[in-house]
Amino acid sequence: EGVQPQDYTLIKMEVVAPFPPKLGVLEGRKVFLAAATLRPETMYGQTNAWVLPEGKYGAFEINDTDVFIITERAALNLAYQRFSKVPEKPTCLIQLTGNDLIGLPLKSPLAFNEIIYALPMLTILTDKGTGIVTSVPSDAPDDYMAMHDLKSKPALRAKYGVKDEWVLPYDIVPIIDIPEFGDRAAEKVCLDLKIKSQNEKDKLAEAKRLTYLRGFTDGTLIVGEFAGRKVQEAKPLIRSQLIETGQAIPYSE
Numbered sequence: 686e687g688v689q690p691q692d693y694t695l696i697k698m699e700v701v702a703p704f705p706p707k708l709g710v711l712e713g714r715k716v717f718l719a720a721a722t723l724r725p726e727t728m729y730g731q732t733n734a735w736v737l738p739e740g741k742y743g744a745f746e747i748n749d750t751d752v753f754i755i756t757e758r759a760a761l762n763l764a765y766q767r768f769s770k771v772p773e774k775p776t777c778l779i780q781l782t783g784n785d786l787i788g789l790p791l792k793s794p795l796a797f798n799e800i801i802y803a804l805p806m807l808t809i810l811t812d813k814g815t816g817i818v819t820s821v822p823s824d825a826p827d828d829y830m831a832m833h834d835l836k837s838k839p840a841l842r843a844k845y846g847v848k849d850e851w852v853l854p855y856d857i858v859p860i861i862d863i864p865e866f867g868d869r870a871a872e873k874v875c876l877d878l879k880i881k882s883q884n885e886k887d888k889l890a891e892a893k894r895l896t897y898l899r900g901f902t903d904g905t906l907i908v909g910e911f912a913g914r915k916v917q918e919a920k921p922l923i924r925s926q927l928i929e930t931g932q933a934i935p936y937s938e
């Protein structure tokens with residue numbers, strides 16, 4: 686963990702009922718996969734959520750209505766940030782693994798895709814954020830490569846029980862234009878650097894370095910209520926809106 690606290694936005698991705706047998710005890714509740722992001726203004730371009738197949742998660746009571754599926758570590762942090770039904774104490778309703786979550790249909794704030802699915806990503810860190818990541822392959826090289834791996838490797842889909850229809854219909858949604866990078870910046874940089882898979886750590890670090898700063902300083906939103914505004918200006922506005930409408934909460938670590 687860094688020395689500086691990171692201010693994340695936790696995006697509430699609602700699990701669509703009916704729930705599978707593993708989540709049966711949660712039936713009748715409002716259940717969300719809560720994804721930590723530093724880029725709330727990119728939520729229009731979500732194509733899926735990421736979970737770590739072998740990762741340990743739990744379903745935690747956040748307040749009288751909401752249940753969040755996140756890591757225990759994140760639930761404890763949230764409990765100290767006033768987000769727990771019992772103050773300063775996480776209440777876990779059921780323990781789950783990432784494998785239990787793969788294939789869950791989700792409704793996520795601002796996403797142009799009405800339903801997106803929870804899919805496996807092998808590079809998720811369990812000691813960062815919530816262990817759940819929302820996927821925006823237009824602007825995040827990690828997301829682009831993990832999606833590319835699933836789309837191009839039927840054996841990888843089979844290994845994790847991923848159905849074709851959770852992946853193949855989902856294409857990049859252009860949302861931000863960056864001069865010289867275009868409106869699919871993550872794809873362009875991954876192609877330029879000839880990155881082969883989500884496991885090429887060093888190259889992906891370079892891809893992120895190349896895209897993130899330019900996207901934030903020179904990017905312009907091309908969709909949604911703030912189309913035409915600079916990413917820098919739109920980001921705090923979209924973050925506040927998501928929080929005020931109850932579709933997200935602030936989270937720091």
Ligand code: A2H
Binds near residue numbers: 724808809812816817
């Ligand atoms: B960001 P930092 Cl479009 N493991 O959200 C791996 N990656 C994680 C994670 C975890 N446990 N928790 C969060 N993340 C990702 C959107 C996005 C993100 C875009 C562009 C850049 C970007 C869509 N994915 O991140 O190490 C999440 O991906 C820029 C670094 O705390 C989160 O924001 O800086 C970001 O990493 C937080 O990474």
